[in-house]
Amino acid sequence: MAKVQALDREINDEQRLAQQVGPILEKRIAELQETFPERFGPVITETLKVQIKESQDDVVEAISPIITKSLKAQIKDSQDEVVEAIYPIMGKLIKKYIQKEIAKLSESVDARMRQMFSFKGFWQRFIYRVKGVKESEVVVQGLLPPVLEEIMVIENDSGLLLANYSIGSNTDPDLVAGMLTAIKAFVEDAYSKSEQDLEYIEYETFTLYLQSFKSFYIVVAISGVLNQAFKDRLNDAVLGFAVKIAEDQNYRSDQRAMQSLLEHHFHEVND
Amino acid sequence: MQKKILLVGDFGVGKSSLVERFVYSRFSEEYKSTIGVVISKKELNLEGLVLKFLIWDVAGEREISEVPASYYLGCSGLLFVFDLTRPETWVGMSQRLETIRQMSKSDNIIVVGNKSDLCEPSQIEQVLDKIGVRVDAVTSARSDDNVDRAFHELGRRIVND
Numbered sequence: 001m002a003k004v005q006a007l008d009r010e011i012n013d014e015q016r017l018a019q020q021v022g023p024i025l026e027k028r029i030a031e032l033q034e035t036f037p038e039r040f041g042p043v044i045t046e047t048l049k050v051q052i053k054e055s056q057d058d059v060v061e062a063i064s065p066i067i068t069k070s071l072k073a074q075i076k077d078s079q080d081e082v083v084e085a086i087y088p089i090m091g092k093l094i095k096k097y098i099q100k101e102i103a104k105l106s107e108s109v110d111a112r113m114r115q116m117f118s119f120k121g122f123w124q125r126f127i128y129r130v131k132g133v134k135e136s137e138v139v140v141q142g143l144l145p146p147v148l149e150e151i152m153v154i155e156n157d158s159g160l161l162l163a164n165y166s167i168g169s170n171t172d173p174d175l176v177a178g179m180l181t182a183i184k185a186f187v188e189d190a191y192s193k194s195e196q197d198l199e200y201i202e203y204e205t206f207t208l209y210l211q212s213f214k215s216f217y218i219v220v221a222i223s224g225v226l227n228q229a230f231k232d233r234l235n236d237a238v239l240g241f242a243v244k245i246a247e248d249q250n251y252r253s254d255q256r257a258m259q260s261l262l263e264h265h266f267h268e269v270n271d
Numbered sequence: 272m273q274k275k276i277l278l279v280g281d282f283g284v285g286k287s288s289l290v291e292r293f294v295y296s297r298f299s300e301e302y303k304s305t306i307g308v309v310i311s312k313k314e315l316n317l318e319g320l321v322l323k324f325l326i327w328d329v330a331g332e333r334e335i336s337e338v339p340a341s342y343y344l345g346c347s348g349l350l351f352v353f354d355l356t357r358p359e360t361w362v363g364m365s366q367r368l369e370t371i372r373q374m375s376k377s378d379n380i381i382v383v384g385n386k387s388d389l390c391e392p393s394q395i396e397q398v399l400d401k402i403g404v405r406v407d408a409v410t411s412a413r414s415d416d417n418v419d420r421a422f423h424e425l426g427r428r429i430v431n432d
Contacts, residue, residue: 155345156344156345157344157345158275158325158344158345158346158347159275159310159325159345160273160274160275160325160345161273172312174273174312174323174325175310175311175312178275178310178325178327179308179310182307182308182310182327182342185339185341185342185344186307186339186341188341189339189340189341
């Protein structure tokens with residue numbers, strides 16, 4: 001009877017019970033914490049997989065804004081770290097791209113050199129030497145052939161565009177015509193060369209060739225390296241066009257006619 | 272029909288702001304000094320006639336003769352802009368207008384007093400009295416007052432010329 005009473009006290013006295021049970025429970029919890037991922041991980045993963053598969057759209061919809069927001073915040077807060085993380089990858093990509101481009105250039109140079117050392121090549125070199133043309137220039141010209149990009153006919157004083165012929169350029173020709181006229185006027189004013197005209201504006205392998213006439217000037221935009229044959233074709237086209245305009249003043253008042261005359265004279269320059 | 276027009280006047284009078292308002296319908300509180308010249312384009316419909324303006328916004332100069340003479344070549348009309356709040360931008364205006372006429376060989380000059388939003392109507396009246404030259408438009412690029420009217424007035428003068 002006394003044993004039963006003692007047991008009753010042990011159970012009903014909370015403090016005593018806690019003293020007895022507490023360490024046991026703490027031990028079990030610690031064990032569970034250690035073994036939880038191992039014991040329940042596969043079950044939870046499987047359940048999540050099924051859940052995500054069944055309601056993929058809902059999950060994406062729910063998570064996307066949070067992920068995007070936190071990514072944005074993360075990038076904003078740690079720009080330096082992001083740069084540091086991306087830099088090696090970008091660097092590698094750029095390096096790879098440059099290597100590829102150099103390989104392409106090297107192949108083109110090799111092909112060009114092979115051609116130069118063939119019988120035909122020797123004959124051509126002989127001709128170049130007779131004409132006084134540098135072989136290096138010929139090689140470079142072969143790699144970057146000149147391409148006529150755009151032609152503009154611009155009124156001398158006002159800078160208003162009279163006609164233009166473009167091959168894929170998406171600039172506003174009216175504004176370009178105005179700015180070119182301002183640049184031309186500025187250069188000619190600044191150096192007090194009213195008797196002389198600005199003839200070239202160069203930007204790396206892009207050239208603006210300007211040819212002035214009495215009341216208008218022609219601007220030809222060319223990409224690539226100019227060669228003599230191209231210059232000759234271009235000059236022929238420019239002069240041919242100017243002569244036609246001078247001969248028939250009606251072109252000045254008929255923008256469409258001038259436009260088609262321009263196309264007629266310049267469409268073969270690129271061939 | 273396309274015509275070249277010029278905006279001239281002292282620095283900071285709001286020439287570029289007038290162009291921004293007229294061409295792009297916007298205004299910026301930020302002041303950016305124009306370097307050289309900025310060219311913009313805008314088509315106007317004048318009672319059925321479409322007039323394309325190539326607008327040369329020339330860098331502000333106190334002395335009109337400081338503007339490269341070649342910028343005036345071939346222009347059909349001009350807007351001379353002054354600041355209603357800065358007397359130095361409108362003193363000696365008749366002499367300056369004469370210089371502009373000689374350089375541009377054009378009589379189509381619209382005189383514009385800008386920044387009306389910064390003045391009381393009575394102050395504007397006082398300024399207009401003092402200037403001694405007919406002012407064609409009192410504008411505000413910020414609040415879009417009379418900006419279109421000024422450019423349209425120039426368009427009408429050019430067409431009727």
